[in-house]
Amino acid sequence: MQAVNELMDAMxxxxxxxxxxxxxxxxxxxSMPQMAQHQEIMSEFFHKYINWESIGEDIKKVYKETFSEKEIRELTTFYKSDIGQKYARLTPTITEKTxxxxxxxxxxxxMELQQKIMQKMQGN
Known part of the structure; x- marks a missing residue:
């Protein structure tokens, strides 16, 4: 678990x-402008439940179950490198753009999806 902790820090x-x-x-x-009026409530809710304290241990378990200790150490080496730090810093931006x-x-x-759903519903 120490190796996973080091990786989490490096990332x-x-x-x-x-x-x-x-x-x-x-x-x-x-995507849902009608929710903009509830932005403050949603922000409080997300930050209450989507934070390191509430999900960090589960994320660590996923990494521990997914990678061997050797692989975790290799990932840590990568994330400690300049390109690894750049990748870690830009991953949220890349994810958002994607x-x-x-x-x-x-x-x-x-519209195509809605039409297909309507066709299926009319067929039933």
Whole structure:
């Protein structure tokens, strides 16, 4: 578990969790503007439950179950390198941009999905 803790530190995981919660809220507000009026309540809720204290141990378990100790140490070495630190710092931005691309594609084809659902519902 010590190796996992070192990896979490090298990845700045606690900070990433907080930033991820903020990005999820931002994306949700963009995709559902009607929820913007509830932004403060949603932010309090997300930060209450999506934080290192509440999910950190579970995240550590996932890494421990997924990677061998040797692999965890290799990941730690990577994340301690300059490129690893850059990757850790930019991962939330990359994830947000990727989510926006995905969201855009879904929005562009939303009518097709709705039509298929309606066809199926009419067939039943």
């Amino acid at each position: 700045n995981m606690e900070k990433q969790i907080t930033e991820s919660a903020d990005r999820m809220l931002k994306l949700q507000a963009q 989510a926006k691309i995905t969201q855009g594609v879904i929005m562009d084809h939303q």
